[in-house]
Amino acid sequence: MNVYGVTGWKNAGKTGLMERLVTEITGRGLTVSTIKHAHHSFDVDHPGKDSYRHRQAGASEVILASRKRVAQMTELRGDEEPALADLLARLSPVDLVLVEGYKRDRHPKVEAFRQETGNPLIAQDDETIRAVAADVALEIEDGRPVFDLNDTKAIADFILAELGL
Known part of the structure; x- marks a missing residue:
């Protein structure tokens, strides 16, 4: 099963991005399931x-x-708490599982980033973050792509290309 994450700090736009990605990707005829981590x-x-x-x-x-x-x-x-791998094993097969949260797990991720939160960019120290979706212009030292947080189509294109879907 293909797994891709959306991570970021609180109020960074993760849930909105997840919702838009599910709509975009299922609209292309693929099946999607989601897992969301809650800290509370x-x-x-x-x-x-x-x-x-x-x-x-x-x-x-x-x-x-x-x-x-x-x-x-x-x-x-x-x-x-069950590990992400255990939760994934409970799901019926789909084309893609989008995972919200689970910063420390090793699956590939897009980081949602909003400047107004004042939090640092996680991608600087985490190679599992393959791209950033931000509300400001950013540049990552190693050249990983940065998308506009609201450019759902481009973010979906990137994720699906990474997974060969």
Whole structure:
């Protein structure tokens, strides 16, 4: 399975870029799945709902299914967070998996960068970042490409060319 990441600091535009890339790439007839890393506690379930009550009662995993979608929730209950490779293994085959976050993992990535955040460019010290998508003109010392953060087509072209898709 082809894996490509979008990484960057908080408020750098990662989620917007991911959303636009999914739309652009699926619009070209390719299948795409996504994985997003969250640094905080999150819940896709709501108190009082049946599946929430199952988890609260102690279920390790809960699958919620309907005609339109299936969601599987796993409670770690103190166990370690699964590695990206383990999460990728859970996915059905697709043409491309776009991964948001996972800065430290070794898959190829595009860095989303917004100058206003005041954060340093991650690409300077990370060779897994193959290109930068920025809201300002930048130049990277080793010549890696820099795209306009909103030029989704060019970023998608770059990713797909890198993967031979």
